[in-house]
Amino acid sequence: MSASMMQERKSGPALARPPQTARPEVQPVLSFAPDETIFREGGEARWMYKLVDGLVRGCRFHADGRRQIEVFHKPGDVFGFEPGLEYGLSAEAVTACTVLRLARPDLARDPHAAVRLCGYAMRALAAAQAHARLLGRGSAGQRLAGFLLDLQAEPRQELMELPMTRQDIADYLGLTIETISRTLGQFVRQGMLHLVTARKLRILDREGLAALCG
């Protein structure tokens, strides 16, 4: 029973604002507050979502109480398409989020939509494989270094903000928050990065980090 369980739903006081138009079928733009659930694993997969702004985690809750984050969705990503009838993962807002709600295309009727969907699926596949690569082996340092480099896609933007908590990172990398903290500290001591605050950091030695992950 890990600290992951503490990640409680805050669904009580109506955090989900209604669509920002009177005709939801025309502008299905939704907003979600941090830690709010967009959809749940096992629920009927009626909609797909396109993330406009914010960060979303795709995760799964295990019987023993631990949580596993399988993917972080960034703006532009489409998520929630499934081979079957049910969502395979829960989707939750990490930060405040704006999403577009999309109808699942009927592939038999609209084969053209399949081309787009295909692109989404392939990109999701690449991401899932990259994640598996990260987890597959290697020390905490290798995983965390890979994670940080993946996160900073655009290179020259040297100051970067971590939108997620240590617990999120830990559940994504299959480590504990203590190990995340210590490993970050180690990177700092080695002069590879600088922690401005706990959530803002500057990568000083990109090469060095890259050398770690192999």
Added chain:
Amino acid sequence: MSASMMQERKSGPALARPPQTARPEVQPVLSFAPDETIFREGGEARWMYKLVDGLVRGCRFHADGRRQIEVFHKPGDVFGFEPGLEYGLSAEAVTACTVLRLARPDLARDPHAAVRLCGYAMRALAAAQAHARLLGRGSAGQRLAGFLLDLQAEPRQELMELPMTRQDIADYLGLTIETISRTLGQFVRQGMLHLVTARKLRILDREGLAALCG
């Protein structure tokens, strides 16, 4: 530098038999001997493949010499489709294999093919996520139990053969061969399975194994 490096290519003495017909473009059926490479990571992704018989591993080789297996393909699986121009993974025959070589569909020209491709991609995505779930966390026992249960898709066929080596399993689960061996031994001692030979086993307590993975 792990024992994975010992996994040497045996590409010297022409193991790849030619297509079994005089007109390869009509019946592109290929055979591969164990450990033979079907395609290599980084190579130009000109073809897709459908596995007819045998077992294929999709893997990646790291700079430090270790190997990571990301997926095992079973008969019926289609593999080798990519979002980009290059293969993201190497594909190697684990056992003797028969594969169909397929042309990459031109999605712009043939949107109907996109529907099929979409199905393949979604199935591959599900597999990749299942793999990430397996790796994400949990003890060696949890990983191995999950692996064995996944492997035995058809339930009542109680005697099952492991087509791959311990090294393959280790590289798939992010563990070492010693740990695989010890964990299997532990399962045997707990009466959960019986090892007829190193490669043939019988699951005695399916429930127990399932209870482990969570």
Added chain:
DNA sequence: CGAATGGTTGATTGTGATCAATTCCCGTGG
């Protein structure tokens, strides 16, 4: 200002990696 949440740090333990021998298969050739 005080509570709460998130993050860091320290001490200890446990699990799996590593190093090192054997043993077991299984195919091969005498």
Added chain:
DNA sequence: CCACGGGAATTGATCACAATCAACCATTCG
């Protein structure tokens, strides 16, 4: 058919790294 050889697998001893348990800081928010 049996002996042999070599890769695969098991087993043992030790070590290293990350999990766990437990305080302790720092920020934010009411």
